[in-house]
Amino acid sequence: MAQENVTIFEAAFLIDGLFIRVDILEKKGNNIQLIEVKAKSIKADEHDSFLNKKGQLNNGWTPYLYDVAFQKYVIQKCHPNWHIKAYLMLANKSAISTVDGLNQFFRISKKADLRTGIIKRDGLKLEDLGDPLVTKISVEEEINLIQSTNPIDENKSFEELLNYFKNHYQDDIKIFTEIGKQCKTCEFHTEPTDAEKSGFHECWGEQLKANISSINKPKVYEVSGMRKSDKLIAEGKYFMEEILENDIDITPVAGKISPTERQWIQIEKVQLNDTTPFFELDGLRDELDSWKFPLNFIDFETSAVAIPFTKGRKPYEQLAFQYSHHIVYEDGRIEHASEYLNTQIGVFPNFDFIRALKASLEVNAGSIFRYHAHENTIVNAIYKQLLASEEPDKDELITFIKSISHNTGNSAENWCGDRDMIDLWKVVKDYYYDPYTNGSNSIKAVLPAVLFSSNFLQNKYQKPLSEINATSKNFEDVHVFLKLENGKPISPYKLLPPLFDGWDAEALDNAITEIEGISDGGAALTAYGKLQFEEVNLQERKAIEAGLLKYCELDTLAMVMIYEYFKEVTS
Template identity: 40%
Template sequence: MQWREKDFSRPHIFDVWNEQGMQKKYLDKEVYFMEELIPGMLPANPELLYVQPEWDNDQRKTIQIMKQTGHHEATEALAPGLFHEMDSWTYPLHFIDFEAVLAAIPFHKGLYPYDYVPFQFSCHTMYEDGRVEHRADWIEETPGKLPSIMFVRKLKECLEGDEGTVFRYHNFENTVLNKMKDLIREREPEDAEELIAFIESLVKGGEREMVDQYEMIKKYYYSPVMKNSISIKKVLPAVLSESPKLQEIYSQPYSGLYLKNKVFYQPNPETGQAINPYELLNKVGYGIPDYDDSDKAIGEDSISEGGAAMMAWSRLQFNDLDKTQRDAILQSLYEYCELDTLAMVMIHQHWNFLKKN
């Protein structure tokens, strides 16, 4: 096939959600564009997709293809089963996010290569009246100190005051807590039974089992702004682009425990869509007295994804950094993790507004 310049901007088969590894079957048939997938896959009445209580993977892919190829209106879609799920959640709602390092050469005695070492969590809490509080943002700041057990203690302290529903984003938090349960059993701190009981209440099968917001999005929510991704870093600018209410709230300065006076809704003048808030995070060293940009504490200009956070905390384990550099890294870590849980809050706020309307 001889491609013209405009063909490169057409939605193609590599943009289809959850089709990793399947593209070869299309290429073998000389199928390159989403438009070519529609014959044979379109339901007899495609509008019925939007009244399904929830979507299976094929239905979700169909919605994406129809919206990205112009066959359906290029607006967000929501399966009504989400509202039923929301009715089962208990206030106050807690949105948590973890950061962890998996080092090939462990920093701490008694650990194995690639053992999970959680070093940070953030928690935002939403109350029934809509009020939002950045409740906690904890990091183990002491170089060389194994953070794992204290991490669980601090998380327990944050969440044990009520029976509110706890939210995570994807499987990482569930995996980390199960790994910490094994570590606690091995190391036997005095409060081992309490910590294990706390963990077991939150992980899969527990009486307070965390709700996976990623799964909620997969089954119930789609915006064409997300394209083929359910990453929170794609969902966040999508809901900000779709929601006039979020635009109203976050065009005003937001302040939490570490992020101060940040305007997170800023439209791109060329596309009209929201600029990704992760791109608006402060550079490392911002607001830190005497920090010198020419002597970078870490290689990245800012910490805006999990891999950079892992590398930044790993850098803190070495003793060749001065206090100013350490403060700069810590401030950026706190801000990044705070945005992760604020992003979860924004998604839920948008769903609340849709439910009420």
């Protein structure tokens, strides 16, 4: 620090009990650049300010800006004569990578102490990285606002807020936080045991003067889509059992379960201790009757990484590397009709992906199903990538995309295709509620619920694959998709085999991907990212690819199971 000009990473400053470490400190005499690095991204060419039109902080950026404001405050107290300018260093979604395989220069590795390490390619030079993918954004205006007005607490100045935190920390005094909807994401929530305490239960117990068992009751903020939870809590209503029907303002919708009706159904079933599912049967029956056989169920696996795998791509640009496609025929026959997986290193998969999807879905003219908005969002992203491409069949592919989708809000064009994908998630929301899901509509919550309720599904899927009138591209004929434990279904995702099943100790020691299994979308995109490194040997690569194929196939089979349940209850 005594040098006239120096750049220091994680420079440390301590004064009056306030301690910080700066990601990057660039010192040129008394002129200081304080640079805080974040994985968040912006489009640098479109960025103006992190303040909204009213001159207030953009909520999504508030924690990061307060972080930098605190750092600048501490440095300035240490060195009053320094001229400090504060910046955020962010991924630039407007930048384009000029280097293939840039990701392979930096491999993430877990250290023995469970910290994350980075293994850098030997001999790496700055010029090897090509054009920068990050951008440095001045946040001086935002920091001045924070330090002058402290917008998150109008009753304290910024300096008073820091002293408040400092004194509580030094004296080990717990900061009182009033009960509110933020409790839903409390990081100290765990079931208390002899070995550890649940900060959530301690906090609620002290404020409500209640015991642990009474705190475990369903909360008002756990009602699906409940926006009035803070209002109800302010009225002294903390649990669903305390909510009255007139608290909800129920607005019916003909033939469907409206959002407010759904909320009251959830609350009422809690209050009556009713664990049975609810259906809007006539509406569901009409919905199923509108579908055209054969039915096509599709699921995508995608990735959006900060460091593009190939040149010509942008940070956090969508990559579609896998799909699965099940067909259900009118006679009940189920066919795992097609699939696509591209894990080839250094290959941008999206255009081959959409070509393969086109070939898969054009084998019939039946209805197409997705679960939630993801698949529609992805084909919209590929549509934009095609527009900017020179692919010889781009017009044909764009026409196909428009035929199976509708435009998202930020598209230049408006369209809704003749075979626009039907959202099974919306069908669930409109016609079905099951207390077993605890208000969640995710497929990982809905699937166990329908398996628990359906005798048909239990009888069918406890049998081996060879006996259920279904085909598979990845599971053996003896595989069983459903097992019961104490009368409750074990999620089929938990029955997926481990990736390296049967490997000997030496082979396991040589594996570098540190992936044990693939049972959710996060694990799938992580696996794809690992396969973009040349160090992964062929045996490990094949095991991970097999795991990806099984997981994605199960996603579309899960959709089929939900359809079969709806068919059962409407028959």
